[in-house]
Amino acid sequence: MTPRFGTEERNMARLSPVVGFNRISPQMVGWHKTVQVDHMGPVEVICSAGRDQVVPHGIDADVLFALTTLYDWQGQPQNGQIRVSVHDLCNAAGLSHGGTTYERVRESLQRWLLVTYKISECWGTPNQKGKWDFSSLTFGVITSLRQKDHGVPDNYTLGKFYASTFLEITLNASLIQSMVIGHIRNIDINILKNLSSPLARILYRALEELRQIPGANSESYTIGIRAWGDHLGLRTLVIKNNEAVRNISIKGKVPQTEILSPSKIRRTLAPAHEELIKIGYLKASDFIGRGSEQQIHYCFGKVDLPNSIESDIANIEITKLNDNPDSDLIQVLTDRFVGQKKASELAMRYSKDQILDAAEKFDAKRATRYKMHSPGGFMVKILEQPENYPHSVPIEPILSEYKPQKTNIIATETEELQVERNHQSAYQALGKRFEENSAMREYRNRATQLYIKGRISIINLIGLKTLEPIYIENKLKDWECESN
Numbered sequence: 001m002t003p004r005f006g007t008e009e010r011n012m013a014r015l016s017p018v019v020g021f022n023r024i025s026p027q028m029v030g031w032h033k034t035v036q037v038d039h040m041g042p043v044e045v046i047c048s049a050g051r052d053q054v055v056p057h058g059i060d061a062d063v064l065f066a067l068t069t070l071y072d073w074q075g076q077p078q079n080g081q082i083r084v085s086v087h088d089l090c091n092a093a094g095l096s097h098g099g100t101t102y103e104r105v106r107e108s109l110q111r112w113l114l115v116t117y118k119i120s121e122c123w124g125t126p127n128q129k130g131k132w133d134f135s136s137l138t139f140g141v142i143t144s145l146r147q148k149d150h151g152v153p154d155n156y157t158l159g160k161f162y163a164s165t166f167l168e169i170t171l172n173a174s175l176i177q178s179m180v181i182g183h184i185r186n187i188d189i190n191i192l193k194n195l196s197s198p199l200a201r202i203l204y205r206a207l208e209e210l211r212q213i214p215g216a217n218s219e220s221y222t223i224g225i226r227a228w229g230d231h232l233g234l235r236t237l238v239i240k241n242n243e244a245v246r247n248i249s250i251k252g253k254v255p256q257t258e259i260l261s262p263s264k265i266r267r268t269l270a271p272a273h274e275e276l277i278k279i280g281y282l283k284a285s286d287f288i289g290r291g292s293e294q295q296i297h298y299c300f301g302k303v304d305l306p307n308s309i310e311s312d313i314a315n316i317e318i319t320k321l322n323d324n325p326d327s328d329l330i331q332v333l334t335d336r337f338v339g340q341k342k343a344s345e346l347a348m349r350y351s352k353d354q355i356l357d358a359a360e361k362f363d364a365k366r367a368t369r370y371k372m373h374s375p376g377g378f379m380v381k382i383l384e385q386p387e388n389y390p391h392s393v394p395i396e397p398i399l400s401e402y403k404p405q406k407t408n409i410i411a412t413e414t415e416e417l418q419v420e421r422n423h424q425s426a427y428q429a430l431g432k433r434f435e436e437n438s439a440m441r442e443y444r445n446r447a448t449q450l451y452i453k454g455r456i457s458i459i460n461l462i463g464l465k466t467l468e469p470i471y472i473e474n475k476l477k478d479w480e481c482e483s484n
Contacts, residue, residue, distance in 0.1 A: 004349075006065060006069035006092060006187045007068050007072035007073075007185070007186060008065055008069075008185055008186075008208075008209070009068045009183065009184055010184060010185060011178055012064065012175070013185075013206070014038075014213075015043055016231050016232060016233065018061040018202060019031070019055055019233035020057070020198070020199045020202055020232045021057055021199075022058040022198060022199075023057075023058070024057045024058075025054075025237055025244070026054060027243070028049075028055055028237055028244075028257075029049040029053070029244075030046070030047055030048045030049055030255055031046075031047050031255065031257045032254055033230050035230045037210060037223060038210055038216065039216075040124075040132060040213060041121070043122045043231075044121070045117060045118070045122075046117070047117055048254055049114065049115055050110075050111070050113070053114050054111070056108070056111050056112060056115055058198040059095070059104050059108055061201065061202045061205070062093040062095060063089075063109065064112065065093060066089050066093035067112075067142075068175075068179065070082045070089065071176065073092070076176070076180055080172070081168055081170045081171075082167070082171065083166070083474070084167055085163065085164060085165065085167070085470040086102050086105060086161045088470075090102075090105065092189075094201070097163065102160075102161035102162065102163070103161065106160070109169070112140075112141040112142045113141075113144075115141065116139070116140055117138070117139055118138045119136060119138075121134045123136065123174070124183070125183065140172050142169055142170065143172055145167065146167065146168040146169075147166070148165070148167075148473075149165050149166070164469050187205060187208060191204060192204070194279050195275050195276070196275065199268070200276065203272045206231065207298060207300075211300065219299070220298060222296065224293070224294070225296055226265070229265040230259050232269075234260045234264075235257040236258060236260065237255050262292055266287060269285075269296075273285040277301075279304065280302055281300065281301060284298075285297070285298055285299075326352065329355050333346055333347065333379065336362050337379060338376045338379050338380060346383060350383060354383065355383065358379065358382040362378070371455070388471050390463060421454065423448055426448040426458075429458050430447065430464060431465055439469065440469070443472050443476065446476050
């Protein structure tokens with residue numbers, strides 16, 4: 001079950017680093033903008049695409065959102081690495097599934113791997129006074145990208161993305177540092193998946209950021225039409241003799257671009273405005289004045305969406321985000337060794353049923369003396385990846401009376417089934433499915449070695465039988481890490 005709320009890093013949200021169009025010219029390899037959209041000062045950005053690439057655009061904004069969301073969901077690992085299948089990345093982005101989408105995601109990740117941004121005095125860091133301190137920065141978004149394929153079809157093509165393709169993505173240090181210090185905010189994935197175009201989703205996230213700038217008006221927002229078009233990346237190349245004109249005033253000589261005319265900005269934004277009004281996020285979007293002096297005035301409303309919306313994108317559970325999370329739920333988490341701050345965040349993000357379900361699974365594991373390298377991290381993992389941890393032993397969790405014993409946390413595996421640890425018993429537990437192809441046989445061999453060494457139990461082996469290949473890989477990696 002995918003959580004309702006994703007996470008956006010606020011500097012990237014304020015910089016709006018993606019061109020708003022779905023398709024752009026092959027010559028669009030860079031751009032420069034200086035624009036002011038709030039009272040905190042101008043935003044100046046130079047974007048340079050990597051070799052043989054164009055600048056991030058359209059769906060790339062959704063992929064960036066998925067990356068920051070996944071980094072947060074996975075506990076903000078210190079090395080900045082995200083481990084995820086293409087299928088789950090699309091879920092986090094609110095994207096549909098299929099070969100065309102997977103190819104677009106592959107191309108997007110290549111752009112994020114190679115793009116460079118140079119910003120001047122507009123990378124913000126919150127200070128103790130509740131304001132932001134600004135600095136200049138040159139940075140990328142992804143520093144490394146690794147692809148692994150398991151359980152691929154017979155007509156497998158090297159380099160192509162499939163639903164089961166497993167990715168290891170490392171984010172830029174400046175980006176993860178900003179997230180670790182809490183310079184983030186929640187974005188409602190349920191709203192995103194009800195918006196049909198990348199531009200509508202870009203517009204929603206941009207408005208959400210501007211509403212939450214310190215001192216901003218959360219009820220309405222007004223901005224000049226040309227500044228807004230500049231901010232949202234509604235720009236085109238300046239062409240002369242069929243070639244893009246270079247902006248020689250900018251070091252690096254990125255192409256010279258120009259903002260759409262006010263009338264074209266209005267037409268381009270019209271469908272996005274209609275969608276946001278339809279779901280209730282906007283009460284109105286009004287244009288004031290004429291020509292280049294026009295302003296856009298947004299009046300915010302209250303989103304009215306059904307509690308459950310069936311779609312091919314993801315089965316997303318609607319949960320209530322509370323500013324004051326339930327103290328009993330925080331206690332459930334801290335009783336299971338989750339830190340106080342992390343417990344508060346999780347109690348805001350997940351429902352009571354989700355937390356109690358995860359607690360039940362955790363208690364069941366402890367009852368079998370399951371070896372936990374980090375009990376608190378294991379509890380978080382169960383909560384964030386429930387599909388990887390099916391119920392085995394039914395134990396009723398108790399909200400306030402649970403008193404865990406903090407001794408013998410790292411204990412030897414249970415002897416719940418007195419079976420000789422050999423290859424034959426492991427193969428029997430895993431079944432014929434793990435003999436179907438070379439990838440599954442590799443999983444079988446790795447699991448068997450862990451079993452023979454006493455790192456996992458026969459119940460763990462049986463549990464692998466119901467998992468998809470990508471989740472088998474994740475479980476094996478977790479066990480192998482715990483055994484080192």
